[in-house]
Amino acid sequence: MLIDSFHHLNKEGASARKAQTPALQPVPRPVSQARPPPNQKKGSRTPIVIIPAATTSLITMLNAKELLQDLKFVTPEEKKKQGIQRDNEVLLQRRKDQVQPGGATVSVTVPYRVIDQPLKLAPQDWDRVVAVFVQGPAWQFKGWPWLLPDGSPVDIFAKIRAFHLKYDEAKIDPNVQKWDVSVLELSRHRRHLDRPVFLHFWETVDRYLVKHKAHLRF
Numbered sequence: 001m002l003i004d005s006f007h008h009l010n011k012e013g014a015s016a017r018k019a020q021t022p023a024l025q026p027v028p029r030p031v032s033q034a035r036p037p038p039n040q041k042k043g044s045r046t047p048i049v050i051i052p053a054a055t056t057s058l059i060t061m062l063n064a065k066e067l068l069q070d071l072k073f074v075t076p077e078e079k080k081k082q083g084i085q086r087d088n089e090v091l092l093q094r095r096k097d098q099v100q101p102g103g104a105t106v107s108v109t110v111p112y113r114v115i116d117q118p119l120k121l122a123p124q125d126w127d128r129v130v131a132v133f134v135q136g137p138a139w140q141f142k143g144w145p146w147l148l149p150d151g152s153p154v155d156i157f158a159k160i161r162a163f164h165l166k167y168d169e170a171k172i173d174p175n176v177q178k179w180d181v182s183v184l185e186l187s188r189h190r191r192h193l194d195r196p197v198f199l200h201f202w203e204t205v206d207r208y209l210v211k212h213k214a215h216l217r218f
Contacts, residue, residue: 045217046111047209048128049092050160052135053116058165058186059133061086064114068092071198073186090114094202110218119143130213131161131205134181136173154179161208163201 049068051059055076059067062079066072069092092112097105113128115121121129126145134140141153148155156162157180164176168185176183182204187193209218 043124044128045215046113046128047130047205047213047216047218048113048115048121048125050118050129050132051114051116052133052140054135054140057133057135058167061088061090061114061116064090065092067194067198068112068114068201069094071195072191073194088115088117096202128213128216129160130209130216131163131201132156134162134164134176134179136164136175138175157181161205163204 049064051057051061051064058073058075060076062076062084063074066074066079090113092114094110094112096108096110098108099105118129138151138153141147141156142151144153144156146155146159147153162179162181163184164173164181165184165186166172167188169188172183182201184197184201186197206218209216
């Protein structure tokens, strides 16, 4: 009988200890460690440059790569004579020197997308537009975001760095004169002067990116 009582007490004690032991709960993963769905894509960080669609522009889809990548001016007419076909967009590979954390300078290549049909951009793509080449007439900006009710593009130039490319002896378009636009002047014949002009373009774009679009790749 003592043995039965002792066995009964042991069984009750074990049951009590089992009841007092809390069940292990799964530890929730912090929000910062939560994984995105496998099919979720990251947005592009490639900057976009918009150029005029007008055939009278000094920069077109035919010669954009020579001007902005090779830093040398070739007229659109010359490219046509070479039989070059117009592309819907051009992907530049800009070469630049970049200072590393240790102080060493290395040469890197940065992609830029060049287009002349901005109305085909998706809404989220406008955040990647970093520069626009202005022709002069305000109708170039018809359908753009940030256009004022009267059709004025002045608010656009507060959000995107604007440039106007012209020959040095040509008169500046009246609209360009009153807009916040950087004028880039080219010589008709002295090609050795091209490089400083386009380097100035890239220096201006770099300063804009550092200040306003540091999340993009540059």
